[in-house]
Amino acid sequence: MIIDCHCHAGTGDGLTGPWDTRAPLEQYMRRAARAGIDRTVLLAAFHSDYRQANREVARMVVSRPDRFYAFAFVHPERDRGRISSMVHEAVSRFGFVGIKVHRHDVRITREICEVARAFQLPVLYDVMGEISVCELLGQEYPDVNFIIPHLGSFADDWRAQLALIDHLVRHPNIYADTAGVRRFDVLDQAVKRAGARKILFGSDGPWLHPAVELVKIHALELSKAEERLILGENFLKLISSVRRQAVKPTGQSSGMTSRSAAIPALSTEIRDPWAGNQFACC
Numbered sequence: 001m002i003i004d005c006h007c008h009a010g011t012g013d014g015l016t017g018p019w020d021t022r023a024p025l026e027q028y029m030r031r032a033a034r035a036g037i038d039r040t041v042l043l044a045a046f047h048s049d050y051r052q053a054n055r056e057v058a059r060m061v062v063s064r065p066d067r068f069y070a071f072a073f074v075h076p077e078r079d080r081g082r083i084s085s086m087v088h089e090a091v092s093r094f095g096f097v098g099i100k101v102h103r104h105d106v107r108i109t110r111e112i113c114e115v116a117r118a119f120q121l122p123v124l125y126d127v128m129g130e131i132s133v134c135e136l137l138g139q140e141y142p143d144v145n146f147i148i149p150h151l152g153s154f155a156d157d158w159r160a161q162l163a164l165i166d167h168l169v170r171h172p173n174i175y176a177d178t179a180g181v182r183r184f185d186v187l188d189q190a191v192k193r194a195g196a197r198k199i200l201f202g203s204d205g206p207w208l209h210p211a212v213e214l215v216k217i218h219a220l221e222l223s224k225a226e227e228r229l230i231l232g233e234n235f236l237k238l239i240s241s242v243r244r245q246a247v248k249p250t251g252q253s254s255g256m257t258s259r260s261a262a263i264p265a266l267s268t269e270i271r272d273p274w275a276g277n278q279f280a281c282c
């Protein structure tokens with residue numbers, strides 16, 4: 001079974017580019033079917049209200065639960081204090097199996113990590129080349145699994161992607177996806193050094209062609225067993241213990257927000273996530 005762990009879906013409410021405007025799935029579904037992709041993890045487009053965006057994705061998942069998984073997109077600042085309720089709705093009502101956070105919005109917070117821990121959800125966090133956070137995520141949340149898309153940089157920042165390999169090797173809870181990675185030798189090195197257990201196939205559809213992305217995995221010339229890990233088994237393992245209800249951490253009376261201000265957020269100015277130094281995907 002082939003699972004694409006990274007595909008966008010639904011409508012954004014911006015008008016900057018495809019990433020915050022529209023992620024139509026019709027063509028993606030035809031391409032994925034021809035490529036032999038069996039299941040796809042859907043992520044909302046950039047949006048000013050992720051609860052609304054997640055509900056749109058939820059309608060797709062509920063209509064095709066055999067075909068789609070989904071991660072709940074949350075904004076570390078705008079959704080501060082309500083991350084738990086948003087994730088609870090997404091997981092218990094709609095069957096979502098992970099959390100999506102993007103550095104283009106702001107940096108990830110402890111609140112998000114603690115909610116992920118409470119529901120035992122993996123977090124797909126696009127760090128946009130800010131690899132150093134993996135050290136903190138590895139140390140502070142060893143029991144929460146993080147998927148770092150694009151090997152850490154959609155911009156193909158060689159330094160960032162190379163640095164991520166070290167974190168993949170050293171931290172059992174840090175994983176990476178292959179979406180949009182163009183520096184094939186870095187991907188090859190990541191698999192060789194960190195092992196196929198730490199890499200997940202993702203396409204960044206519908207904006208990237210899933211068959212083109214899939215060819216990269218075959219080009220790694222791995223054993224069938226290693227290929228199966230990357231193409232689906234790693235993902236299934238990461239979602240194997242998702243809880244439908246949060247388990248409160250022991251010693252804390254109420255919630256997930258007590259330390260949520262520990263990592264300060266930076267500017268929320270609107271930037272083009274596909275341009276210049278902020279080149280990222282979504």
Ligand SMILES: [Zn+2]
Binds near residue numbers: 006008204281282
């Ligand atoms: Zn993306």
